[in-house]
Amino acid sequence: MKGAVTMESASAFIDEKIKELGDWRGKTLAKVREIVREADPEIVEERKWRGTPVWSHGGIVCTGETYKNVVKMTFAKGARLQDPSGLFNSSLDGNVRRAIDFHEGGKIDAAALKDLIRAAVALNLQGKSKPKPRRPSAAADAQ
Numbered sequence: 001m002k003g004a005v006t007m008e009s010a011s012a013f014i015d016e017k018i019k020e021l022g023d024w025r026g027k028t029l030a031k032v033r034e035i036v037r038e039a040d041p042e043i044v045e046e047r048k049w050r051g052t053p054v055w056s057h058g059g060i061v062c063t064g065e066t067y068k069n070v071v072k073m074t075f076a077k078g079a080r081l082q083d084p085s086g087l088f089n090s091s092l093d094g095n096v097r098r099a100i101d102f103h104e105g106g107k108i109d110a111a112a113l114k115d116l117i118r119a120a121v122a123l124n125l126q127g128k129s130k131p132k133p134r135r136p137s138a139a140a141d142a143q
Contacts, residue, residue, distance in 0.1 A: 009056075010047040014064075018055065021066060024104045027093040028071040029064050032102070035110050036062070037115035041103050043048070058124035061117060085112035 013024035014033065018026045036043055036055045038094060043061065046054040053064040060076040078098025087109065102108065117127060 010045045013051065014045060014053045017051070017066070025066045027070050028102050028108070031108055032064055032073055032113075035113050036096045036117055037081070038110075039114035040121050043117075043121075055117075057121045061120045061124065069103065070101050071102040073102070075116070076118050077120060077123055080123060081116060081118065085109060085115070086121065087112055087116055127128055 014029075018033075019029045020026070021029065033045075033053070033055075040057055040061075042057055044056045046056055048054045050065075055061045055064070060133065062073050062075045065072040065074065074091065075098050076086075077096065079094060079096050081098065083098070087100050088098040090101040091097050100113075119131070
């Protein structure tokens with residue numbers, strides 16, 4: 001597939017991005033990544049949209065974007081997730097996504113974030129395990 005990035009190269013890219021940031025943003029992105037991986041050991045790391053780290057399982061779970069004053073974790077289907085701990089603090093007006101903005105010196109509630117990640121994975125996997133109804137083959141129709 002043209003432009004496809006393997007999981008290993010995406011992970012290496014994220015390693016390099018964290019290293020290049022070299023400040024609180026790199027440390028925060030590294031911590032977010034660690035929490036994502038602990039929440040779902042089957043998560044797949046990807047690199048999309050000019051180098052945005054993306055974590056997927058059954059579809060995009062979340063992204064990890066870095067800006068000058070914030071590390072933003074955007075959940076692709078965040079509007080459909082329950083957020084009892086009130087982690088979502090950005091992109092609250094949209095019908096689909098929700099985000100968490102982490103600021104320098106801010107604390108990360110790892111337990112609540114893991115719950116949110118697991119809920120996002122479960123939402124992605126809903127209905128995916130059901131086998132699709134099989135259409136009769138042309139050979140069966142001919143009999």
